[in-house]
Amino acid sequence: MIRLTPQLLTKLEHVSFHGTSFKQVREICYDSRKIRQAADALFVALVTERNNGHRYIADARRGGITMFLVSELPSEIHDYESFALVPDTLLALQHLAELHRKELAAEVIGITGSNGKTVVKEWLYTCLQADKNVYRSPRSFNSQLGVALSVLAVPADADTVILEAGISMQNEMQRLERMIKPEIGIFTNLLSAHAENFASREAHLIEKMQLFTHCKTLIYSSKYNEIGELAEKYKLHVFSWGEQESDQIQLLNRLQKDHQTEVRIKFKGLESSLFIPALDPASIENAMHVAAYLFLSGLSADEVNRRLSRIQAHEMRMETITGIHNCLIINDTWSADMNSLQLALENLLIQTTPRKSLIISDLPDGGINPGVYQTLAAWCNEKGLSRLIGVGEQISKHASLFQIPKTFFLSTEELMEQLPAIDFRDECILLKGARIFKFERIAAQLQEKKHETLLEVNLSNLIDNLNYYRGKAGKKVKMMAMVKAFAYGSGSVEIARALQFHSIDYLAVAYADEGITLRKAGISIPILVLSPEMESLRSMLDYNLEPEIYSFRVLDMLLQEIENASAEDVSIQIKLDTGMHRLGFKENDLDKLIMLIQANSRLRISGIFSHLAASEDTSEDEFTRLQIERFKTWSQKITDALPYPVNRHILNSTGISRFPDAAFEMVRLGIGLYGIGNAEEQRFLKNVSSLKTTVSQIHELLPGETVGYGRKGIITRPSKIATIPIGYADGFLRKLGNGLAFVRIKGQHAPTIGQICMDMCMVDITQIEDVKEGDEVIVFESSSDIERLAKNMDTIPYEILTGISQRVKRVYVEN
Numbered sequence: 123m124i125r126l127t128p129q130l131l132t133k134l135e136h137v138s139f140h141g142t143s144f145k146q147v148r149e150i151c152y153d154s155r156k157i158r159q160a161a162d163a164l165f166v167a168l169v170t171e172r173n174n175g176h177r178y179i180a181d182a183r184r185g186g187i188t189m190f191l192v193s194e195l196p197s198e199i200h201d202y203e204s205f206a207l208v209p210d211t212l213l214a215l216q217h218l219a220e221l222h223r224k225e226l227a228a229e230v231i232g233i234t235g236s237n238g239k240t241v242v243k244e245w246l247y248t249c250l251q252a253d254k255n256v257y258r259s260p261r262s263f264n265s266q267l268g269v270a271l272s273v274l275a276v277p278a279d280a281d282t283v284i285l286e287a288g289i290s291m292q293n294e295m296q297r298l299e300r301m302i303k304p305e306i307g308i309f310t311n312l313l314s315a316h317a318e319n320f321a322s323r324e325a326h327l328i329e330k331m332q333l334f335t336h337c338k339t340l341i342y343s344s345k346y347n348e349i350g351e352l353a354e355k356y357k358l359h360v361f362s363w364g365e366q367e368s369d370q371i372q373l374l375n376r377l378q379k380d381h382q383t384e385v386r387i388k389f390k391g392l393e394s395s396l397f398i399p400a401l402d403p404a405s406i407e408n409a410m411h412v413a414a415y416l417f418l419s420g421l422s423a424d425e426v427n428r429r430l431s432r433i434q435a436h437e438m439r440m441e442t443i444t445g446i447h448n449c450l451i452i453n454d455t456w457s458a459d460m461n462s463l464q465l466a467l468e469n470l471l472i473q474t475t476p477r478k479s480l481i482i483s484d485l486p487d488g489g490i491n492p493g494v495y496q497t498l499a500a501w502c503n504e505k506g507l508s509r510l511i512g513v514g515e516q517i518s519k520h521a522s523l524f525q526i527p528k529t530f531f532l533s534t535e536e537l538m539e540q541l542p543a544i545d546f547r548d549e550c551i552l553l554k555g556a557r558i559f560k561f562e563r564i565a566a567q568l569q570e571k572k573h574e575t576l577l578e579v580n581l582s583n584l585i586d587n588l589n590y591y592r593g594k595a596g597k598k599v600k601m602m603a604m605v606k607a608f609a610y611g612s613g614s615v616e617i618a619r620a621l622q623f624h625s626i627d628y629l630a631v632a633y634a635d636e637g638i639t640l641r642k643a644g645i646s647i648p649i650l651v652l653s654p655e656m657e658s659l660r661s662m663l664d665y666n667l668e669p670e671i672y673s674f675r676v677l678d679m680l681l682q683e684i685e686n687a688s689a690e691d692v693s694i695q696i697k698l699d700t701g702m703h704r705l706g707f708k709e710n711d712l713d714k715l716i717m718l719i720q721a722n723s724r725l726r727i728s729g730i731f732s733h734l735a736a737s738e739d740t741s742e743d744e745f746t747r748l749q750i751e752r753f754k755t756w757s758q759k760i761t762d763a764l765p766y767p768v769n770r771h772i773l774n775s776t777g778i779s780r781f782p783d784a785a786f787e788m789v790r791l792g793i794g795l796y797g798i799g800n801a802e803e804q805r806f807l808k809n810v811s812s813l814k815t816t817v818s819q820i821h822e823l824l825p826g827e828t829v830g831y832g833r834k835g836i837i838t839r840p841s842k843i844a845t846i847p848i849g850y851a852d853g854f855l856r857k858l859g860n861g862l863a864f865v866r867i868k869g870q871h872a873p874t875i876g877q878i879c880m881d882m883c884m885v886d887i888t889q890i891e892d893v894k895e896g897d898e899v900i901v902f903e904s905s906s907d908i909e910r911l912a913k914n915m916d917t918i919p920y921e922i923l924t925g926i927s928q929r930v931k932r933v934y935v936e937n
Contacts, residue, residue: 124150124274126164130221131206134214140205144189150215150271151187154178155623156468158501160186166211167192168267171597173625175211191215212267219273219301228257228280231415232287232304234295234333236313238408239264239286245412246284249429251486254281260465264288266297273301287333291319295332306418307334307358308411309342309349327352334358341414343407344369363387363414371414376406385410387423394423398430409433440469442581442616442934444570447547450475451568454554455561460485460494463554467501469936470552472623474644477508477549483534483559484514499523508549513537513559534559541567569931575815575848576931579612581620583808587795588624590806594778600769600788602628603795606636606652610796611853611923612811613932615643622647628769630790634658637667650695650729659683663692668728672697672705677718684724695729698756700749700772702735709756716763729769729788730757737777738800746777750784757786779803797905798919804905811923812903813853813930817867817895818882819845829884830876834860841888844872846899849881853925854901855915859883862914866900867893 126147131137148162152175157163165182167175167190176194189204193211208214223230231246233239240262247258257280259272264286276283287298312327320326331352334340342349344364353360363371374386374393378401385396385406398409409430416426441453450473454466463485470478480502485494495517502510502524509527512518518530529544531537534555546568555561592601603626604610609617618629618640630650631637637649638661651662654669656679662669663683671677671694684692696715699706707715719725732753736742753772761768770786775794777784779802794803797810821843829835829843837843846865848854854863859878864871865885872885887893902908908919915922 124148124164124271125222125278126150126218126274130218133221134206134208134217136209137214138207140195140207141199141203142201144204144206147189150274151182152267154181154185155472157182157185157187158464158467159504160188163187164189164191166190166215167194168211169193171593173597212270215270215274216266216297216301219270222276223273223301223303225278226276226280226283227278228276228283229306230283230285230302230304231306231308232285232299232302232333232337233308233310234264234287234289234330235308235310238310238404238411239288241405241408242308242310242411243284243286245408245433246415248432249412249416250282255279256282256284258284259286260462262286262288266294269298269301289329292325292329295329299333299335302333304333304337305339306415307337307340308415309334309340309346310411311343311407312346312349324348331356339418341411341418343410361414361418363410371410371417373410389417389423392423395427396423396430397427399433440466440936441565442936443565444932445546445551445568446570449546449548449568449570450550451565452550452552453562453565454552455557455559455565460497463498464501466552466554467505470507470550471505472619473550474619475548475550479509479511479546479549479551480507481511481513481537481551481553481555481561481564482517483512483555483561484516486556495520495523499525502526511537511544513555513561534561534563538563538567573847573929573931574818575813575852576933577611577926578812578814578933578935579616580808580810580812580935581616582936583797584612584617584620584795584810585624586808587797587810588621588626588791590803591775591778591789591791591794594782595773595785595789596782599785600627602626602630602650602771602788602790604630604790604792605640606630606632607924608928610793610920611926612796613934615640615645616932616934618645619643627788634662634665634667634669637662638665641665641667648693648728654680660687663687663689668693668695670695670697670705672699672707674711674714674718677715681718681722681725684722690724691726692724693726693728695731696727696760698730698732698753700732700752700756701745702733702749704733706732709752712756712759716760719760720763726766727760727764727768729771730760731771731790734772734774734777737774737780746781750781754784754786776800776803793920793923796923798908798923799905807905809904811908811926813848813901813926814903815846815848815899815901817844817893817897817899818847820887820893820895821845828876830859831879832877835876835884839888841886842893843875843884844887844893844899845882845884847882848901849879849883851880852927852930853922854878854883855925857915858911863911867897872899 124147128144131144147164149159150166151157151163152166152168165187179196188202191206191211193208195207199205233242243258247256250256257276263272272285285302289295327348339359339361340353341361344350344362344366362369365373372388377384383398383401383406387396396413398406400406413426443451445451452469507526510524512530513534515532521530553561553565603621605614605618608614622645628648630652632653634651637651650668652670659680660683697706699708734746734749737746757770769788771788771790773784773789775792778789797807799807823837823841823843825837825839827837850856856878859874861873864873867890870890872887875884875886908922912919912922
């Protein structure tokens with residue numbers, strides 16, 4: 123909860139107040155779609171390269187907000203509203219955070235680095251929360267805005283505050299440092315992540331080190347020796363760990379066994395062992411940063427181990443899963459504190475399902491601070507959730523606070539017994555539980571598909587890719603996203619919901635039934651149908667879908683359907699054939715086309731577009747420019763004949779990057795949205811889809827034995843063969859058998875052996891140690907993996923992604 127007093131607002135530089143007096147602010151809202159407690163909320167109108175928050179003041183007003191921080195005053199201010207006018211709203215918010223930070227008596231830990239910031243923060247919180255009042259920033263709130271919001275939410279009585287800071291550009295860290303002002307610093311690592319905007323590795327390091335300008339002690343690993351060298355130059359006191367004798371904690375050796383790593387260390391001349399519940403190097407590195415802080419705090423090795431035993435290598439993200447009976451499951455069970463609960467509830471409230479339910483356990487802070495249940499009840503009551511299911515003794519005691527349909531159980535086991543009798547149908551269900559309640563069992567019971575093979579779709583990366591192309595196209599250019607073919611295999615409804623929430627202008631599908639599915643799921647933004655079939659024209663009118671009109675035959679049939687349906691103001695998009703020669707009107711069709719359009723007042727041309735045949739091929743650039751010039755001339759002829767503006771678009775994903783001057787009013791984003799681009803784009807795009815499965819069974823075979831149909835997999839040495847539940851019916855095609863592809867198990871390659879079956883295949887794991895049934899198998903998790911598979915199949919990445927069968931479970935995650 124934000125704690126922002128009117129007195130603090132008066133300390134802002136160059137501020138003027140308009141309307142009535144401000145009152146205490148308990149929530150800061152910068153997105154009008156995410157209003158929780160409007161009565162105590164301050165709406166901050168942020169101005170960015172791609173958007174202007176002042177456009178949404180009317181939406182915030184409708185949501186009940188009466189307090190505003192703005193850099194432009196609206197034309198009218200009601201007598202019950204309060205406006206603070208400043209030159210820059212983000213800078214003002216950061217200044218407020220600086221002022222609040224000065225009032226804190228807590229020890230503040232600041233964390234930066236290329237990777238691991240959020241994990242180290244969460245593990246520190248886990249190790250400290252039992253005996254201290256600890257606050258940590260929510261999730262990955264480490265940006266210019268996220269840090270400001272995090273600092274403003276720090277309670278005055280906190281003993282320890284853990285904040286992370288992330289940068290991607292030069293001259294960003296100084297602003298973060300002024301808000302965080304850490305006394306203890308942790309520099310996790312220095313890798314290439316987010317380094318593309320820095321002239322050199324040294325420049326990247328110097329920028330990150332600005333966070334620790336005023337800290338008392340800096341914790342780091344001596345593996346990154348340049349951190350220590352710069353710290354010495356800045357005269358910072360350091361606490362290092364590593365393999366060097368000069369390190370405060372010296373690593374002597376390590377032994378991995380039974381899913382944990384024993385690290386033998388020397389600290390203050392004494393040897394001891396640390397037991398870290400992880401095997402991978404990144405988790406061990408993260409845990410050592412936590413251990414270093416605990417030793418620095420004066421704890422013994424035994425106490426450090428006791429606290430390290432609490433950490434788990436859990437995922438720092440929400441999962442969205444298709445559930446039974448047309449339900450959507452948001453699985454967010456890695457923590458149940460109030461900060462993460464607020465974010466999870468926001469995610470629940472934006473869903474387009476008719477009903478929204480919350481299944482929640484006792485809250486960790488509820489035993490010592492029952493007021494958290496009053497806050498939770500206020501959120502649930504105000505937002506009108508369809509129902510609440512509470513699990514645990516503490517939340518059950520506060521049942522009377524909730525004024526919505528509710529049921530309570532004393533334990534997860536009790537709920538599991540009754541789960542089959544509860545009618546979950548046509549709703550979004552948020553699962554939010556502390557780890558000890560093991561809500562993953564509930565998620566497993568409620569999810570629709572049990573296939574062990576799954577496609578993990580990262581919605582956060584999808585939106586990062588969207589914003590990359592927004593930056594390329596320019597802030598005035600509209601974006602159309604292709605969600606045809608089940609959103610390139612990713613799941614059209616879930617992708618469309620995410621894109622609609624992030625203000626995409628248009629969606630495009632191939633066929634009318636795809637658009638109708640989206641409309642039934644609550645998608646309200648304009649949808650273009652690229653392949654309108656004649657029998658579906660009436661349905662397109664009924665569901666407000668815009669057909670692509672590419673011939674006079676299609677136009678005549680549409681006009682007849684409009685007449686039969688007595689439809690008014692029907693939006694269509696005109697397709698021009700500028701050289702691809704697939705569909706579209708040609709130049710000599712334009713006069714007749716314009717005459718028909720002008721003669722039919724019920725038609726409205728919302729768009730004119732064409733397809734580039736070879737935008738990715740530099741050897742065809744002359745032809746691409748010819749297409750663009752034709753499109754410019756032909757479309758201009760149509761628009762000149764119309765009394766209203768029209769969205770013109772010809773650029774696809776690669777076209778946006780290579781020919782931004784031809785963006786016109788709109789661009790179409792396809793495969794690039796899903797993380798696949800040319801060499802230049804690939805430096806910035808993030809992978810969206812990861813295909814994973816598990817080991818079903820392991821066989822030990824001798825030379826002369828064979829594997830699979832037709833005995834094509836011949837064993838030539840003593841071998842270990844793993845069967846995995848993915849086959850050509852899932853999209854892992856037969857031609858990938860007999861060693862033409864590999865999967866990854868424990869980070870190592872396992873080539874296919876024998877023929878690919880319909881539902882499973884076999885891989886050789888002879889060279890991989892300690893593989894067990896149930897271990898995770900990675901089919902692909904990066905764009906290079908997808909490109910490799912496409913090359914092995916003699917095809918393109920489009921076919922790999924769209925070929926993933928719909929029987930494969932989709933899991934949607936957000937970082």
